[in-house]
Amino acid sequence: MxxxxxxxxxxxxxxxxxxxxxxxxxxxxxxxxxxxxxxxVVQKDAEFDVTYNDTVTSDNQIIYAFNHTVSRNKTEGVRVTVDVLSEGAESSPILFVVRQKQAVLSFQVPLILRGLYQRKYPYAHVGRTLCQPPTRSLTETQYFFVDVSTLSSLGTHYQLRISRVDSFTLHTDKKFSFTASPSQPQYFKYVFPDGVDTVIVKVNSEMTFPCSVMSIQDIQCPVYDLDNNVAFIGMYQTMTKTAAITVQRKDFPSNSFYVVVVVKTEDEACGGPLRFYPLRPDELIDAGNRSKTLDVVVSPAISSDVYVMGMLFCLGIFLSFYLLTFLVACVENKRSVDRPTVVYRKPGVTPVSPYEYGSFVDNASTLSSEAITDSIASDANYGYMGQETLKRRPFLTAIHHVAIRIERSLESVAGRSRQESLSSIEEDDYDTLADIDSDKNIVRTKKYLCVSDLARKDKRVLSKKYQIYFWNIATIGVFYALPVIQLVITYQTVVNVTGNQDICYYNFLCAHPLGNLSAFNNILSNLGYVMLGLLFLLIVLQRDVIHSRALDRNDLNALECGIPKHFGLFYAMGTALMMEGLLSACYHVCPNYTNFQFDTSFMYMIAGLCVLKLYQKRHPDINASAYTAYACLAAVIFFSVLGVVFGKGNMVFWIVFSVLHILATMLLSTQLYYMGRWRLDSGILRRIVYVIYTDCIRQCSGPMYIDRMVLLVMGNIVNWSLAAYGLLKTPNDFASYLLAIAICNLLLYFAFYIIMKLRSGERIQCMAMVCILFTAVVWGFALFFFFQGLSTWQKTPAESREHNRDCIVLSFFDDHDIWHFLSSIAMFGSFLVLLTMDDDLDNVQRDKIFVF
Known part of the structure; x- marks a missing residue:
């Protein structure tokens, strides 16, 4: 129920x-x-330039009504300034809402701004500029209202003042000074005048700190003028003393823009000290006085005519080298025509072509003894057998004649047909002969060596060996450059889309954009590396063709005189110079610490190839192979990347690198001193102790190879000193430090080569001397401009901009562009020095040219 x-x-x-x-x-x-x-709710009719002292509580709301006349031909700013006079207002701040025709601006006072690690900084004094809505009428009266409210039941006392900003519009080439702080940002309007399509906005200050931000924004409401939102739109830069942004009319449809300057709440973005971390998450930190006085000036950028002049200037400089080279080549060609050619042949005997060596051996048994006797009897250089002896021993004569022809054919094997395939010849073919295996240690360990002692391998084999340098570096360049180009295009796209100009370390006072490229002049100035590298390849090709023709006609000088000519390393050097220009241009699309190795990788290649070429001149048989050389250079580049990423202040890295540097120096010194006749195996320590005992303790004998020992002692002193410097100073720019090591070793070896060349009684011809003097002068000027340091990624972007300077040539090129011009010319001259410095030996037999 x-x-x-x-x-x-x-x-x-x-x-x-x-x-x-x-x-x-x-x-x-x-x-x-x-x-x-x-x-x-209290509404008041308010006026400009009047200070209102009121108190607001949770029970009342105050509305201030303003009106002002807006003219289409005159732009005036309106600024709202608020001070909170009551203490303890942080718990119940006052909310100010400014209602305009096309925008609403709201902010609280005290204004709480956040810094690194979400640290909070309260500001009781706030000043904001109101954006001005556009008007189509000649004059128009606009109204706006300021609503003041709070949730504090006790009431908060404040001051409110609305004022006009008469100098709200910036004028071309006219400096304007103002003061800003984190809670009182400033912004001004600039209108492009007729005929001006590009301008440079420069903001300067005598004060390094506090850190600031300069932003360029389109004319729209709201304007993002606080530290926590200034990076939302437009282009922006952090700054200490200076900032500069190039602005193009095409990026702003209204033909005008705002220049916004905001002072940051903290200085870490500009390299300033890191402030203490608050003990409690909600703790408020006193920001102190962070007002900063700045001045802004807007100047017209260069016109299109200056771009054309800059490009013509760049092309003209390097095309002049092509013209000069053509004139020198014409003069040299005329001299070579007048110079007689000495052909390798015996008097009175029709020479047997080295191409016919195989058929001669095959048919040797069919020759009659009388024919062989007559041929050899007519040989004036056949000195140890007389005519009677030949007649008495025809069989012995025939066998000996075959042996002589075989020996001649081996010595002149470079004269074989260029059409013959080299694929069947390996580098070690010549070493398989019994005489070479038996006397290699004897020849290479002689106290005094001649070039003929170290030029015994098959010339075709060596040519193929050194051609691998060229093909390998060409392959490396292609596979290296493609991802680099893709990466820097991505960098430039990110800069253009985000507007963050702190990503790239330009010289912003002389960065001329073209299309999507922010600094076209820094890219254009690298053209010299490419053009002069190509010119060097053409010069090497000319010499290669002339030498090949001399070999084809059995020229005695080409076969037996002078330094053996192998052009593979020269081709590799010219290709490396061209790749250096390409990768340097890629680096300057957006220079920063993450892609600096693009600019230096082929510098290591060039330094290494120059050292190898110097060594190859006197040691053609025992120079390093391309695979070994490029593997070592790859290790150098690998350490360069590690140093950039982990080397800054990392003592473990510096210890490991210094130890490896010293060990590599010692191993290379041993290789050079003993001409490669030593082995790195389990018995190396026993042999080292034995040598020390016999040469230093038992009989105290001096070094057998004095010249080599002097070079290696100096090299070890230099390298050990550089290793100690790196370990003690730990430089931030590891890539440049590594490049300095390579250059110091190259200069040391080059100086040693020149000194030993003169000490050996050789001379330097006029052309080579001109190249040496010219190159030395150009290198001096180039280094002067290099050390001007217009920017540096070792510091923050704001600190880097303190080094920015104006253009110095044609209002288009800066100091670093001049470094590109001069260094490309100096590298080209250095290559010419290596190419021509031994031209004086072209008529000297190789058994009279010393090895050092």
């Missing part, structure tokens, strides 16, 4: 409870409305 009664009255109870909830909600709503009706 009870259950049946509950079921009967259940729906009634549900409806009763629902009605109770509705009644309760109506009561609460009525109480809220009644309370809202008790809140007082």
């Amino acid at each position: 009870v259950l049946r009664s509950c079921c009967k009255f259940g729906p009634v109870l549900v409806w009763f409870r629902l009605g109770y909830v509705v009644l309760l909600w109506l009561c609460v709503t009525h109480l809220r409305c009644a309370r809202a009706e008790t809140k007082t």
Whole structure:
């Protein structure tokens, strides 16, 4: 019965409870409305340049009504300045809402701005500039309202002042000074005048800190002028003392833009000290006085005519080298025509072509003894057998004649047909001969060596060996350059899309954009590396063709005189110079610490190839193979990347690198001193102890190879000193430090080569001397401009911009562009020095040219 009664009255109870909830909600709503009706709203007609001192509580709301006349031909800014005079307002701040025709601006006072690690900084004094909505009428009266409210029941006292900014519009080439702080940002309007398509906005300050941000934004509301939102739109840069942004009219449809300057709440972005971390998450930190006085000036950028002049200037400089080279080549060609050619042949005998060596051996058994006797008897250089002896021993004469021809054919094997395939010849073919295996140690360990002692391998084999240098570096360049180009295009796209100009370390006072490229002049100035590298390849090709023709006609000088000419390393050097220009241009699309190795990788290649070429001149048979050389250079580049990423202040890295540097120096010194006749195996320590005992303790004999020992001692002193410097100073720019090591070793070896060349009685011809003097002078000027340091990625972007300077040539090129010009010319001259410095030996037999 009870259950049946509950079921009967259940729906009634549900409806009763629902009605109770509705009644309760109506009561609460009525109480809220009644309370809202008790809140007082006060509206005041306010005026500009009048300070209003009022108190606002949770029970009242104050509205200030303003009106002002806006003219289409005159732009005026309106600035709102608020001060909170009551203490403890952080718990219940005042909310200010500015309602305009096309925008609403709201902010609280005290204004809480956040820094690194979400640290909070309160500002009781706030000043904001109102954006001006555009008007189509000649004059128009616009209204705006300032609503003031708070939730504080005790009331908060404040001051409000609205004023006009008469100098709101910037004028071309006219400096304007102002003061800004984190809670009082400033921005101004600039309108492009007729005929000006590009301008440079420069902001300067005598004060390094506090750190600031300069932003370029389109004319729109709202304007992002606080530290926590200034990076939302437009282009922006952090700054200490200077900032500069190039602005193009095409990027702003309204033909005008805002220049916004914001002072940051902290200085870490500009390299300033890291402030203490708050003890509590909600702790407020006193920001102190962070006002900064700045001045801004907008100047027209260069016109299109200056771009054309800059490009013509660049092309003209390097095309002049092509013209000069053509004139020198014409003079040299005329001299070579007048110079007689000495052909390798015996007097009175028709020479057997080295191409016919195989057929001669095959048919040797069919020759009659009389024919062989007559041929050899007519040979004036056949000195140890007389005519009678030949007649008495015809069989012995025939066998000896075959041996002589075989020896001649081996010595002149370079004269074989250029069409013959080299695929069947390996580098070690010549070493398989018994005489070479038996006397290699004897020849290479002689106290005084001649070039003929170290030029015994097959010339075709060596040519193929050194051609591998060229093909390998060409392959490396292609596979290296493609991802680099893709990466820097991505960098440039990110800069253009985000507007963050702190990504790239330009010289912003002389960065001329073209299309999507932000600094076209820094890219154009690398053209010299490419053009002069190509010119060097053409010069090497000319010499290669002339030498090949001399070999084809069995020229005695080409076969037996002078330094053996192998051009593979020269081709590799010219290709490396061209790749250096390409990768340097890629680096300057967006220079920063993450891609600096693009600019230096082929510098290591060039330095290494120059050292190898110097060594190859006197040691053609025992120079390093291309695979070994490029593997070592790859290791250098690998350490360069590690140093850039992990080397800054990492003592473990510097210890490991210094130890490896010293060990590599010692191993290379041993290789050079013993001409490769030593082995790195388990018995190396026993042999070292034995040499020390026999040469230093038992008989105290001096070094057998004095000249080599002097070079290696100097090299070890230099390298050990550089290793100690790196370990003690730990330089931030590891890539440049590594490049300095390579250059110091190259200069040391080059100086040693020149000194030993003169000490050996050799001379330097006029052309080579001119190249040496010219190159030395150009290198001096180039290094002067290099050390000007217009930017540096070792510091923050704001600190780097302190080194920025104006253009110095044609208002288009800066100091670093001049470094590109001069260094490309100096490298080209250095290559010419290596190419021509031994031209005086072209008529000297190789057994009279000393090895050092």
